[in-house]
Amino acid sequence: MHPPTPPSLPGAALRPLPSLDRIGAVSRALAAFIAEAALRPGDQLPTERELMERLAVGRSTVREVIRQFQARGLVETRKGSGTYLLRALSPDAVHVSLTIDAGALRDRLLQTLEIRRGLEVAASEAAARRATPADLATLEDKLVAMERVHLDKGTAGPEDLEFHLAIYDATHNPLFRQLLEQIRETFEHFFDKPFDRPDFARRSFALHRELFDAIRAGDTEAARMKTLGILAIVEEDIKAMSPQ
Structure with a gap:
């Protein structure tokens, strides 16, 4: 059976758009x-x-x-x-995608970090309360993949991102993912060698396993503190790599 023909109705038009936004x-x-x-x-x-x-x-x-x-x-x-x-x-x-007008990558990352800190602390605490055995298995798989690549290459941007996304999923609250979609483009800059530095936030690597251990133990306070620790290192490296 052929799919239905998309509508083309009088009074409903799609026209070329300006280049901005x-x-x-x-x-x-x-x-x-x-x-x-x-x-x-x-x-x-x-x-x-x-x-x-x-x-x-x-x-x-x-x-x-x-x-x-x-x-x-x-x-x-x-x-x-x-x-x-x-x-x-x-x-x-329709809530259109949020945009950040700051021209410099440093400013975009610091602005996004404020939002990321609020979301990720809440997500880590929620994951510590609600993660199922299946969630924990997925989280550990993502963590092991991140550790393997990190030890081999010294960096693991895409794998790091997958680990954090798995934490969002382990909250069992779809609003976390929906909110993330609003800032996904700027969020992903953290995992794409900011400032062309593959060692960006490398010092936070060990804290990821400690964060996983806290979530697995159901320890919301430890999950909160490990998340804040990771993001504090991220902030320090942003400021160190691109001082004002």
Whole structure:
């Protein structure tokens, strides 16, 4: 059976966008289109190529917007079929991705660190309270992979990120992941060799196993302190590598 043809309705249009704030603009344009076209849950959205052509944006921008909509439970993508609306929404109901205007990487990282500190401390405490045996097994697998790569290469950015994401999942609170999606781009800078320094925050490496041990023991206070310890080292290295 052929998938349904994406809607093209009078009065509902997708038009080229200005170059600034592309992700936010695409999010708003897509939400407006969904409202104007009166799409209902189960209806198919325009294809990736159609969105690229009508909005005059690149594939990566379209995919990032769709990924954010998926993370918020607004749409789902079915392999080989397309992207479908899961629930009705209005343009005002879409929270577009947060952006940080600071020009320097140092400022972006320090600003994001303030948010990251609040989220990760709360996530570590929640994971210590709620982590299941399956969560702990996943966390340990991610930690071992991080340790293996770190010992081999002296750095383990992607593996470090996967460990922290597993902590978010172990909270069993989907809002942690949804909030993270709002700042994911800036969040990922911490794990992408900031300032071209592969040894960034290397001193925090040993604390990750101590954080895992605290979560496994259900010790919320220890989980809190180990998380703060990791992020304190991150802050020190940001300031040391790029002094004002």
